Amino acid sequence: MVRSLLGNVDAQCHVRAAWARAPFNVGIATGPSGLLVVDLDVPKSQNRKGSSDAPDGAATFAALCERAGHDVPDTYRVRTASGGMHLYFTAPAGVRLTNTTGTVARSVDTRAWGGYIVAAGSTTPTGAYEALSAPEAAPLPLWLQTILQPALKPAQTPSGVAAGQSRRYADVALANETRNVAGAQPGARESALFRAARALGRFIAWGDLPRHVVEQALQEAGQGAGLSAAECRSTLRSALDWSITHNSGRREAA
Structure with missing residues (x-):
């Protein structure tokens, strides 16, 4: 049984009374607790057989950190019952991040508003949750926040306004984003x-910009900032595919 706990005196009394009768597991509501937890999964085939050709979440996340120019963050972490890992971070103030599945990378999920995680010390039929470091969560790294925080959507184009305005908006956005990439500092590229x-x-999904134009502009900007051609292609492919899929049909017809 998992019970979410509130940090007040009444809740503490209830906890003491409950634990006097039997042990219970603990669930943490991540959003209200000011936390974002990165869930590094173990492939299901690896859980069953002890080996898998697919990399686990920890290896994938370490590779992502290296590509971003950072070490794996030093923060409070918990080994999960399945053999995976929970990395705890304090959520940025004023930003309401939500749960993600596969947005960061394969086998790397996050829990924030709308989610919860099982706390260290809990035991399930598949195993125990074990704390591996001092209980102090580091702030969420900015580079990771930029991946998790959805891009702002432009205002809807009013009915009757010529489509040329939307294309001009897209051209300005392309120039601005290309400039941002070209000027990115090491570690944030x-x-x-x-x-x-x-x-x-989204502009590709809406027909305002051709995909090859966006890819070429950002590829050149990324390489000019110091990224390799392969790094640029991989990042662009995954990010553009996601954005096109999630923005198709969202703008109302004029």
Whole structure:
């Protein structure tokens, strides 16, 4: 049984009374607790057989950190019952991040508003949740926040306004995002490229910009900032595919 706990005196009394009768597991509502937890999964085939050709979430996340120019963050972490890992971060003030599945990378999910995680010390039929470090969560890294925070959507084009206005808006956005990528500093280059592709993908979905024009502009900007051609292609492909899929049909017809 999992019970969410509130940090007040009444809740503490209820907890003491409950634990006096039997042990219970603990669930943490991540959003209200000011937390974002990165859930590094283990492939199901690896859970069952002890090996898998697919990389686990920890390996994938470490590779992502390296590509972003950072070490894996040093923060409070918990080994999950399945053998995966929970990395705890304090959520940024004024930003309401939600749960994600596969947005960061394969086998890398997040829990924030609308989600919860099982706390260390809990035991389930599949195993125990074990704390692996001192209980202090680091702030969410900015480069990771840029991946998790959805790009702002432009205002809807009013009915009757010529489509040329929307195309001009798209051209300005392309120039701005390209400039942002080209001027990105070491350690923030890939996240800047990812964010720009997410922002511009909607214009491809809406027919305002051709995909090859966006890809060429951002590829050149990314390489000019110091990223390799392969890094740019991989980041652009995943970010544009996601943005196009999630923005198709969202703008009302004029």
